Amino acid sequence: xxxxxxxxxxxxxxKVGYYLxxxxxxxxxxxxxxxxxxxxxxxxxxxxxxxxxxxGDGDEMSFLATTGIERAGVVIGCTGDDEDNLIACQLAKxxxxxxxxIARVNNPVNVEVFTSLGIDAPISATELxxxxxxxxxxxxxxxxxxxxxxxxxxxxxxxxxNLSVLAGRRLKDVALPDGAAIVCIVRRGQPVVPRPEEAxxxxxxxxxxxxxxxxxxxxxxxx
Amino acid sequence: xxxxxxxxxRVGSRLALALDxxxxxxxxxxxxxxxFDRLGNDFHGNMVVGTGIDLGVLRRAGxxxxxxxxxxxxxxxxxxxxAQIAQVVFRVPRVITRIYDPIREEVxxxxxxxxxxxxxxxxxxxxxxxxxGVNRAHATPAAAEPAASR
Numbered sequence: 088x089x090x091x092x093x094x095x096x097x098x099x100x101x102k103v104g105y106y107l108x109x110x111x112x113x114x115x116x117x118x119x120x121x122x123x124x125x126x127x128x129x130x131x132x133x134x135x136x137x138x139x140x141x142x143g144d145g146d147e148m149s150f151l152a153t154t155g156i157e158r159a160g161v162v163i164g165c166t167g168d169d170e171d172n173l174i175a176c177q178l179a180k181x182x183x184x185x186x187x188x189i190a191r192v193n194n195p196v197n198v199e200v201f202t203s204l205g206i207d208a209p210i211s212a213t214e215l216x217x218x219x220x221x222x223x224x225x226x227x228x229x230x231x232x233x234x235x236x237x238x239x240x241x242x243x244x245x246x247x248x249n250l251s252v253l254a255g256r257r258l259k260d261v262a263l264p265d266g267a268a269i270v271c272i273v274r275r276g277q278p279v280v281p282r283p284e285e286a287x288x289x290x291x292x293x294x295x296x297x298x299x300x301x302x303x304x305x306x307x308x309x310x
Numbered sequence: 311x312x313x314x315x316x317x318x319x320r321v322g323s324r325l326a327l328a329l330d331x332x333x334x335x336x337x338x339x340x341x342x343x344x345x346f347d348r349l350g351n352d353f354h355g356n357m358v359v360g361t362g363i364d365l366g367v368l369r370r371a372g373x374x375x376x377x378x379x380x381x382x383x384x385x386x387x388x389x390x391x392x393a394q395i396a397q398v399v400f401r402v403p404r405v406i407t408r409i410y411d412p413i414r415e416e417v418x419x420x421x422x423x424x425x426x427x428x429x430x431x432x433x434x435x436x437x438x439x440x441x442x443g444v445n446r447a448h449a450t451p452a453a454a455e456p457a458a459s460r
Contacts, residue, residue, distance in 0.1 A: 148413040181421060197363070203399055204391075204398060
């Protein structure tokens, strides 16, 4: 067991919680999983062997106190209900002084709500999935945005359509919003260093770093 | 006053009707259309179908202009989340929520949320009658004093 790895408490043993616990155990994390349903909890314990599964309500203060939550480095709210994930994380943070709380957000609109209510990292699988599906929908022409942790920055991946006005232009002549930069050209599957004098070819793919709020503007200036 | 209520159960419907009859502009939210049957035919306020923890639903219910907000569904976490959205995101001046779990009530009360814990209230009332013979839930001021004379 690696000393530096934080003790992780996962609330909710549904699909996400179960696979997450499995994944973290394989990476030598100390994990405790909390699940309300006794049968489900026993099944998980049987599958994972080494994980500690506790049967109880992740929003019940007296129960949480028995999970060793006060020494947890991270608490992850993983249930299918936003309100349960929110309250579990808030209790962890405010009552048990857990340094980091991560919450699964089921309704994408709630990402913003969770942030303003003090959750460190709200994660919406729905939103991520929608982004990926959208990028498949629009084909190679457009964009896949990947948030760089919680920094508010994003890596945008732009494949140029053949008729792009950009083909033939040098990188130094491409206008981007302030703070945005082309960090890599992907040419026929190979990365090319984005030197200022480099000219863009029709089938190039550009990886752009920008602030999250500028992503749309980046897309516009490259199409 | 403009008042938004989340949850049209026994408490929510009664509250909505009383506030409506007192001349307030009431909007009540519930996930189930059938829940509004509880309001009967005398309710003049608005009814919005949806979950009270969704920004879009709350906006449709006019929360941005509400003077007061109450969440009274039968789920503590739902009530707590809705009340915090009302207080923090929409800055409704008067926000209150009903909580069953006394410990959770205490935590959120400390954090600045106005709460009513039905569990504690009822237990205290019943204890009062068992110990002192006074049922404060129905006691008129006159009847409350000389309990022994009854």
